[in-house]
Amino acid sequence: MMATLCRRASRPLYLLSLLLLGVSACSAAPLEVPLGVDGARVVDASGANVRLACVNWFGTEQLDGSPSGLHIQDPKTIAETVSRLGFNCVRLPFSVQNVLTDPTLDARTVKAATEKGYKIRTSMDALDAAVSALSDAGVGVLLDNHMSDAGWCCNLVDDNGLWYNERWPEEAWVEAWVKLAARYRSTPLVFGADLRNEPRETRVKAAHGTPHACRVVDEPWGAWRDAFERCGRAIRAVNPQMLLVVEATGFSVTLPVHEIISGSGAVRLDRVVYSPHDYAWENPKNLSNLTYPAFEALLDKRWGVIATEGKYPILLGEFGASQVEKEHSRDTSYWRHMMLYLAKREEVGFALWSLDSSGANGDGKTPQWCKPPCCDKSGGSGHPHGEFQDWGLLNASYTGAANEAMARDLQNLMYRLKLAVMAV
Numbered sequence: 001m002m003a004t005l006c007r008r009a010s011r012p013l014y015l016l017s018l019l020l021l022g023v024s025a026c027s028a029a030p031l032e033v034p035l036g037v038d039g040a041r042v043v044d045a046s047g048a049n050v051r052l053a054c055v056n057w058f059g060t061e062q063l064d065g066s067p068s069g070l071h072i073q074d075p076k077t078i079a080e081t082v083s084r085l086g087f088n089c090v091r092l093p094f095s096v097q098n099v100l101t102d103p104t105l106d107a108r109t110v111k112a113a114t115e116k117g118y119k120i121r122t123s124m125d126a127l128d129a130a131v132s133a134l135s136d137a138g139v140g141v142l143l144d145n146h147m148s149d150a151g152w153c154c155n156l157v158d159d160n161g162l163w164y165n166e167r168w169p170e171e172a173w174v175e176a177w178v179k180l181a182a183r184y185r186s187t188p189l190v191f192g193a194d195l196r197n198e199p200r201e202t203r204v205k206a207a208h209g210t211p212h213a214c215r216v217v218d219e220p221w222g223a224w225r226d227a228f229e230r231c232g233r234a235i236r237a238v239n240p241q242m243l244l245v246v247e248a249t250g251f252s253v254t255l256p257v258h259e260i261i262s263g264s265g266a267v268r269l270d271r272v273v274y275s276p277h278d279y280a281w282e283n284p285k286n287l288s289n290l291t292y293p294a295f296e297a298l299l300d301k302r303w304g305v306i307a308t309e310g311k312y313p314i315l316l317g318e319f320g321a322s323q324v325e326k327e328h329s330r331d332t333s334y335w336r337h338m339m340l341y342l343a344k345r346e347e348v349g350f351a352l353w354s355l356d357s358s359g360a361n362g363d364g365k366t367p368q369w370c371k372p373p374c375c376d377k378s379g380g381s382g383h384p385h386g387e388f389q390d391w392g393l394l395n396a397s398y399t400g401a402a403n404e405a406m407a408r409d410l411q412n413l414m415y416r417l418k419l420a421v422m423a424v
């Protein structure tokens with residue numbers, strides 16, 4: 001089988017297979033769980049270094065309630081495509097609302113999957129189908145609480161900036177996590193929990209009689225860390241093997257690196273991975289003129305130093321660029337710099353945003369929960385069901401890469417680490 005050959009192939013053989021077969025030549029080596037942590041490295045069950053090479057598969061957290069793409073492809077084909085492209089992991093977002101209420105899906109959302117015999121009626125059915133398919137394909141799953149309410153994330157006026165809001169208090173967040181951790185306890189490739197996506201300030205209705213209708217609520221790192229530890233302990237109580245992934249306040253752009261490295265601000269649990277997000281717009285506007293060393297220095301300072309100091313593992317939980325308009329100069333220089341950075345910092349795991357080539361946010365429905373003036377999300381942030389997503393790794397049929405050159409860039413990163421592992 002090509003997959004086996006590829007995994008064990010020497011470098012020239014691997015390169016030859018890439019040349020002959022394009023980007024679809026290899027499968028990821030299945031993750032050997034449970035995963036652990038050794039300094040800045042994630043290690044597998046045998047103690048070998050693992051580079052998490054993930055892609056985000058959104059949808060379950062949104063109004064459609066299902067991982068996207070199931071209207072045109074079945075979960076098995078999608079999972080096998082992800083594996084064939086070389087990824088060993090998928091970051092799978094969910095919302096507290098969809099997990100706790102398990103809504104019945106619009107049949108159109110999962111049409112292709114049900115036509116192939118999958119019994120998918122509700123949001124949890126769809127999540128189960130995706131998780132089983134990924135697990136069967138040897139792909140690890142990192143669950144990610146992306147939203148409290150069902151919808152597209154993120155901005156400052158979506159009333160979902162923190163791990164709690166008026167409708168979904170902290171207890172509901174923990175309840176949703178415990179439910180999923182227990183549900184997938186016997187699916188060991190569900191290896192990790194990214195407790196909350198991009199914590200950030202949020203706007204809430206001010207008390208009657210105050211001059212402004214809304215008031216800004218924000219939480220410092222310390223309060224977030226305490227909540228993370230409470231929820232992390234509850235998850236581990238039902239599923240001890242879970243790796244815990246922590247993001248930072250302020251959209252997870254800037255980790256409190258000095259506090260983390262010195263230990264005073266580090267999460268007081270074992271097996272924790274720190275997870276910044278880093279997009280082009282979080283970098284200087286003149287990115288196209290920035291030299292690579294300048295870019296490297298910026299990223300090291302923002303978050304890379306946690307790994308280079310050998311303290312804790314880093315998973316770059318979101319980054320990406322349009323897979324279509326690669327010519328766009330800002331995206332091109334960002335992509336080129338980021339690929340070089342990830343090639344040099346090979347202990348840093350990554351999760352591309354995103355797998356999806358189509359939207360999943362409910363046919364133009366306005367989310368009921370979003371109440372102006374403190375929340376402004378009319379039309380679900382402009383991502384209607386099935387709408388083309390140009391950031392998607394996969395093409396419109398979810399069976400191959402949308403942009404082969406960019407997929408090859410990512411495979412180059414995956415391959416480097418496999419060499420390092422094989423050399424041990």
Ligand SMILES: *[C@@H]1O[C@H](CO)[C@@H](O)[C@H](O)[C@H]1NC(C)=O
Pocket residue numbers: 285286287288289
């Ligand atoms: C890059 O440098 C060129 C030449 O110095 C300048 O014209 C251009 O505006 C700069 N681009 C950015 C994005 O700063």
Ligand SMILES: *[C@@H]1O[C@H](CO)[C@@H](O)[C@H](O)[C@H]1NC(C)=O
Pocket residue numbers: 284285286289290291
């Ligand atoms: C880019 O902008 C930064 C400030 O944001 C400045 O320090 C740096 O010199 C600029 N670099 C180039 C190459 O223009």
Ligand SMILES: *[C@@H]1O[C@H](CO)[C@@H](O)[C@H](O)[C@H]1NC(C)=O
Pocket residue numbers: 024395396397398399400401
């Ligand atoms: C997606 O990629 C696969 C594999 O290369 C190919 O067979 C399929 O035709 C592509 N689909 C579209 C819509 O381009």
